[in-house]
Amino acid sequence: MNGWRITGAAVLGLGLAGCALGPSGQAPAMPEPARYAASPPPDGGASATGPELVVAHVPAAAWWIRFGVPELDALVTEAWAANPDLAAARQRLEAAREVLRAQTGATTLPSIDLGAQAARQRALGLPLTLPPPFPELPRTSTYDTFVGQAQARYTFDLFGSIRERNRALADRVEQQSAQWRAAREALAANVVSGALTLSALQARLDILASVAAGLRRDEVEAVRRQALGAAPRAAVLDARRQAEAVAAQIPGLQAQALSIRHALAVLLGRTPDQAPEAIAFERLTLPAQIPVLVPAALLAARPDVQAAAAALRAAAHDAGAASADRLPSLTLTAAMGRGGYDWPSALSPAGALWSLAGGLTAPLFHGGALQARHRASLQAHAAAQDDYRSTVLAAFREVADALASLEQGGAAQAAGEAAASAARAAAADAARRAALGAVPPAAARAADRQADLTALDALDVRAQRLLDAARLFHALGAPEAA
Template identity: 45%
Template sequence: MSLAYKTSVLAVAAALAMTACSFGPSGEPPAMPSPEHYGAQAQPSKTVSAAGVAQQFDIGATSVPQWWRLYRSDALDALVEEGLRNSPTLAATQRTLAAAQEELRAQVGASTLPSVDGVAQVERARSPVVPGLGPEQVQYNFFAGQFVAHYTFDLFGQTRYANSASAARVNVQAYELEAARRALAANIVGTAINVAALDRQIALTERLVAVANEAANEDQQRYALGSVSRAQAAASTQDAASVAATLPALRQQRARAIHALAVLMGRTPDNVPTVPDFDSLSLPEHVPVAVPSDLLRSRPDIEAADAALKAAAADVGAATAQLYPSLSLTASMGRGGFSWPTVLSGAGALWAIGAGLSQPIFHGGALFAQRRASIDAYDAAVLHYKSTVLSAFQDVADSLAALDNDAQTVASTEAGAQAARAAFDDTASRRQLGSLPSTAQHASEQRFLNAQVGAVRATSQRMSDTAALFQAMGEMPGGQPRATSTQ
């Protein structure tokens, strides 16, 4: 190793020593914009009234931890609570977090406190001697027992930084657990709403099939009597078959959804739960909307990105600190000898004490490369935090826009369904009076049933998007996880 290289290493070490107070970044998240509103357009204070409900957006209101209760369905509450209690995926995440917490305790204990070990040794040995200078061999016994202590002083904070990085990564897992719990609740709510809506759509479609079959049978009878053309009879049969073909697809959607719901709740697909009736679900009228600055503290994915940023900052500090000297102290005390009387006498006392100082001088540039790598990783963590925040803002903006548009869609479909119902009632009355043929009544009922199917789909989407907004706002079922600290 050249003298010039030694000199450069010492110069870098001296420069780092002068900036020892800043071994690593602070770990504070970067300042993020706080927009006045989430989307391209300012969100209204409430949606339009649809199906008798105009949802209120409560800006800055306190979050609702068990937000699914706002649907006012005991059956839905039971589904969510069972899922949170029995989901094996969630339980596995909890145990993984518990294991990480125990590993952190082990790391902190092993690195910050002295280690003390008891050592016992019993030995019988045979050693040869030089010929002509004594017996040909020497056999002896040796007994020893000692306590050995070792401690490394954290002079420049390498241990402290390493432990802080590990603690921050445990916090990442804690926030990820909260995100998983919140996502599980939202998935159960969304899937249950979907199943309930599919049940209603299947019932309406079954009636559509029956009406279409009645119309087709009547046209076949009229064709046999010569009152309608063959083309009209065939068209009626084709319409009935087309409507009937939609039923298997709906039933398959329902089967997939109910199987998924069972698995989310920790059940096997053959043990499906009972879902609430669609009419028993009430749309939440008040939806808390956190201001952007509060959203940074309420969403676990943002908190996880913040914890990862702190871990990366601590890694920079640890990589810098390892360029400085380390000091360790070793001590031992015990008794030993070649016989038990010697061991137990004053002559059998054993003790030792020593100190070691280590200063990295040449490691092939590895230590400096590791520090540069940790700085790059920290920069990546900063950018990941910014990306996570921007994605969170987008989630909220999309959800707010969806609820506003959903309300308008529901209002339109409800108006269409009401008009179709009025037309059907009028047609049915005129049919009873004999002023209209049965084909007119069938056609009117089909239009009414199709309008009802559209209204159910729109209402279901509105309920599901409401659950998505609660999830985007960060209302966590279990509350904020407790941060882990090594201090």
């Protein structure tokens, strides 16, 4: 009795020790930056052109609605519902969850199987007489057998090998779930960025079309003046050159706009011929406020960081399973049924069959394979730690870059808008003077053209700030339930 107690205590102690066989799956400590960018934001992060940057602990949900047009929300909603790549990723995630359920059920509960067999066979000869109630076998040695039984099998997880593998698979499913959320947010960001880029490109095309029309009028006037002898042929050629130079830019931009529309259509799950139209650029507004997460909240909001953390936990559980594989395993099997050489004997009390067996297996020599697998799992865990650090640093950098672009672009937008306003005022003044006959119509058209070209520069800056805002929103992550 004492020997059994000692053995049981030893097994229990080794089983408890199995809980600590693997490394910790906790994420390594990361330094929290005092601020994201290398230099402090100008004027505390606010500018005359906005947006206001406010400290937050929760990321903005459905941030694209802050650009002021309902069409963006409709596009993102449609993409989430119809994008085939996102749908395929979702199906793969559900398949992974079912695999986890299958592995957990197969390894934590006993397996029970029912079997039945009926056979007729001829042996070399059986010159023996069986005791009652079995009949004497015929000398021909041809006989029937009938067997039916239930079999049960269960492996005891003494040292946590099964538990560690199940936990590793669960963490990999969680990693895949986080990757799906990252793909979902990336899809939303791509749809918004594509729509913003398309709107800015269409606005540029409209301005260039206006400039090209003005230059065509200058060319027509130069031809008329040449016919009257008031202008040389060089003036006509110069006007034509300018008009053709601007007109040559339009087809390439139109092709680029069509390419963006086609890409948006695919993101939305449509065919290219059903591509969405451009949103009027003047309807888009820069968000008034952007909640900038503190670094600790950023790590919880970024799905790529959460995926890296899940991969780290899975690697730790893999190392624990590799350690447990070097320890003994215990398997219990049991069977119960009936058998005989005919149905009456199989159903009689003498036909009862049963078996109960326990097997203890301890690895003795595997050519160093178990030790090598354990060392490999520890190296994989160390690599997962480095991957986590890299992912966190990349997240900090994305936020810092987006913040820097958005903050520094405020001054450029203010200057561009001031220049565009001055050029438009000059064009209006030139138009009034031309109406009074103080300057020729060509001078008014030149001033108007200069205002359009200045508006192009302001358009580029404003479009970039819209894209920077979308980029910052995406870099800040999303709520878990978004």
